[in-house]
Amino acid sequence: MLAALHTLRDTAGVTSLPLDIPGVERARRGQREMLAQLDDYIIPRVSSLDAPLLAVVGGSTGAGKSTLVNSVVGETVTRSGVLRPTTRGSTLIHNPADARWFTGTRVLPGLARQTGTTAPANDPDTLRLVSCNAVPVGIALLDAPDIDSVVSANRDLARQLLSAADLWIFVTTASRYADAVPWELLHQAIGRGTSVAVVLNRVPMDAMQEVRADLAGMLMEQGLGQSPVFAIAETSLSRDGLLPVTEMGRVRSWLRSLASDAHARGLVIRRTLDGALDSLAARTAELRAAHEAQVRGAGDLTGQAAAAYDRAVGGVQEGMRDGSLLRGEVLARWQEFVGTGELLRQLDAGVGRMRDRVTAFISGRGKAQPADDLGHALQTGVAALLQAHAESAAIAVSRGWRNTPGGAPLVDAHRELASVSPDFTQKAEKLVRSWQDDVLQMVREEAGGKRATARFLAFGVNGIAVMLMLLVFSATAGLSGAEIGIAGGSAILAQRLLEAVFGDQAVRTLSARARTRLLELTTELYDGERQRFDDVLDEAVGGQDGLGSGALDAAVSAIEQAR
Structure with a gap:
């Protein structure tokens, strides 16, 4: 009996109820009272009935x-x-x-x-x-x-x-x-x-x-x-x-x-002790229910954070498809790089003629606007896309937690959660640079023995890589009017030029690999941002969900068997 009571006391003692969810104050009070009675009365009385x-x-x-x-x-x-x-x-x-x-x-x-x-x-x-x-x-x-x-x-x-x-x-x-x-x-x-x-x-x-x-x-x-x-x-x-x-x-x-009268005194003691022992099952059941509510509450908060950052990844993925990155600075640098306006009028003249004109254009400009300019514009645009969706996710999780039982105190205690981590901008820029390096490596591996061909030399590794990056953001679902003709035409041009070097199937494979790699890196980056919320929650709950309500039931069952 004593061993079973000590097991229940230890198990109930480590069952934490940290989240301020409905009914938790009553549950905490009940837990404190049960632990106090175990310490102050039940265990001492069982150990010394006389x-x-x-x-x-x-x-x-x-x-x-x-x-x-x-x-x-x-x-x-x-x-x-x-x-x-x-x-x-x-x-x-x-x-x-x-x-x-x-x-x-x-x-x-x-x-x-x-x-x-x-x-x-x-x-x-x-x-x-x-x-x-x-x-x-x-x-x-x-x-x-x-x-x-x-x-x-x-x-x-x-x-x-x-x-x-x-x-x-x-x-x-x-x-x-x-x-x-x-x-x-x-x-x-x-x-x-x-x-x-x-x-x-x-x-x-x-x-x-x-x-x-x-x-x-x-x-x-x-x-x-x-x-x-x-x-x-x-x-x-x-x-x-x-x-x-x-x-x-x-x-x-x-x-x-x-x-x-020892007999009369024993009857009073036994009656009270039996009543206290009888109450343990119901009180433990209340504690178990409160514990399970805590686990569900923690799961709800975790799920909100995961869903928000999953939506953020989806937002980046949509931003890669809708052509929005081909606006502004990226579009301007692309036009400077290949002379888009002239080349678009020559699409029907064949890829060979386009290649000749692009080569002449680049040579004529003396490479005053190298591929690095377009790559930098793409880097800035992608980093901004990552930043925007990360900020939206942080705000969404903070707002969701504030409106979810148990979440408001955590957000109030950690107001930094409502914005991206302090070094997020640097991380995003590093991610894009890493992705660009990966794309360059993909181009080198795909080129193989083609590096000495005239078509490859006409653009160089950097030029082909930035065109492949441009193709990753080639869909036009988010553009309208004249933008479709300009941005969409630019992407088509990049695709045709790349197909002239590698072939259409290789271009599709390269584009898919580059897109997948960017999403992988984005997911890793956002996982780190989401982890801030998980860490705050883990610190609050103290790993109490690992206890499991079965331990409480087992402890009560052991007491009943001992009786």
């Missing part, structure tokens, strides 16, 4: 919890106050013979220990231990902070202490026994099988029967009909601030009989 019964005295602010505890033991061992919250820390009162059970970290290991009645009791992170002979051996009383304290740390500690109790002594008053907050915790106690006793404090004598009957009916409706109920009449306190002995007789007698 330890003293721990009765936690809890209730609303001003209900008289500390006064009740002091009156039970007959001396002031815990301080009550006037200012709210009245109880700010926690005090555990035990018989000296039971000190060994509480001085260590067997229960409530997260709280530091202080000893003595004079030690301050206003630190939520400290448990003050008071040894008192008036407390019978076998039972300990713990005065908890107010369950409805205005201080959140006190409320959290009160809930934690109640989860660590074998028995919850719920203290309320005749005027506040129907308040919502106490009944919320009573419902929690019912769900977890915690044994409960109720002390109804400050009851006017003339309303005693009516109030007791009403409270008993409420307890019956909520499944707590077997819980002991003690009513204390409204009365004056003694000079020491204690309730009259006559009013405390029934409570004291009940606690002493519980402490002296």
